[in-house]
Amino acid sequence: MKRTIAVVSAGLGRPSSSRLLADRLAAAVERELHERGDETEVRVVEVRDHAHDLVNNLVSGFPAPELQGAFDVVTGADGLIAVTPTFAASYSGLFKAFFDVLDLLDDNALADKPVLIGATGGTARHSLVLENAMRPLFTYLRGVVVPMSVFAAPEDWGGAAAPDLLARRIDRAAAQLAVEIHRRDAPAVRDPFEPTPFEDLLGAG
């Protein structure tokens, strides 16, 4: 079965370490899904590309076509990999804005969607951002957040024994996401304009 993996990366630099981590997570998830017999497609959303449209949506109430396209990527995907840099002990404001607006437009967008969370930061001391900020956010949005999450500190990108450890965490987290994706049916894309029979509305009072 063909599986689509949405990657949302909120790094600001180009290239950013968040995107670097996101790409490695995506590659590992693809590998795991291939082992289970699935075909895969990875679709990347760089939140930076939609920064102005996100603010415009917040103040004007409707999405620019490009931003709607990014939301469609997320909503239609079998699984989501979300990676943010750590700003002031939390996800970045831009990262949050992306999911705020997605939720405003469709509060069902992430329901029952397998989610793998990742973060980067200037020191390993920030690593609890995943458990204290990211996990509650995606739980609130009713995603199925896999138990493993992956934080990459500066030393994970170089140094003596470090790369091995990061790779191992990536592989374990990717395997968990792949299991959740593989055992589900393709996500049903809900039509918000599907009519509710009026008798049901009258009866609901």
Add this chain to the structure above:
Amino acid sequence: MSAMQFGIFTVGDIAPDPATGRAPTEHERIKRMVETALKAEEVGLDVYAAGEHHNPPFVPSSPTTLLGYIAARTSRILLSTSTTLITTNDPVKIAEDYAMLQHLADGRVDLMMGRGNTGPVYPWFGQDIRDGVALAVENYALLRRLWREDVVDWQGRFRTPLQSFTSTPRPLDGVPPFVWHGSIRSPEIAEQAAYYGDGFFHNNIFWPKEHTRQMIDLYRTRFEHYGHGPADQAIVGLGGQVYMRRNSQQAIAEFRPFFDNSPAYGNGPSLEETMRRTPLSVGSPQEVIDRTLQFREHFGDYQRQLFNVDGMGLPHKAVLEQIDFLGEEVVPVLRKEFAAMRPAHIPDAPTHESLKAAEIG
């Protein structure tokens, strides 16, 4: 009245003119709203509609007082609302107030129902915004009965029960005012309008046409589903916002500071981007004509076109000039062009006279 109705609608906001920093007083704004209504009748527009709000910076909290006063000073223009809060008003009071207005205005009255999107208004009137759709459904179901049944026994979730209640005065000629249901993004309200065979008004200002089209298509499809006639005979109204000068450069230069300082538009997409994606039309009368004719291509033949021309601190003189442009140059052409493209089976905009004739017929 012609097949299609053209008019203006106001929100009734008070805002400073960015050029002077001065805002009109409530008294000035209210009197000017009356003057715009009189001007609309004078230049031959068909409809004047005013909003209902219960918080600053908006003045029109008491629509039937305003419309009753305008009714006394006009003779032809149809008076409507944009919108009447079906959620937080007592449906009994709506039934009474608008039947009274209908008598005083000799039938020149209809209403547009809306839920209201200002959170605190609900608790101020003893309700909860999370019940918005349920309130709209229950209150309107009661309102319909109050206008159509002489004696009503009723019990519901949101208001005290009624036993042997008669809403007075009875609607003029036994014909209740026509009702439009206004909603920007709630499919349930399009469904409600379709279920009753009422009108559906999409105030598409601020919104891209792709979205508006989905709402209107839903309403048309469900209108047919409920047996009121083919989808293209459903009764559709649209909003719009215009600012005109002889040449578009001048219109854009004059309008931009109001746009940039507007609470609704300011600090969002640029004026140019907003004009591309929403019905906002700033330019020459011909550009407004061309733009409005496109609405028919996007949404099908429709019955009512209301333009917003005031608010955001626009000077009163400029507002009256917009109404002159509409009455003298824009609407006459739109009437002719829309009529030429309109198939014979498309129904006219409903009026008291047409509803009365249908009742007798």
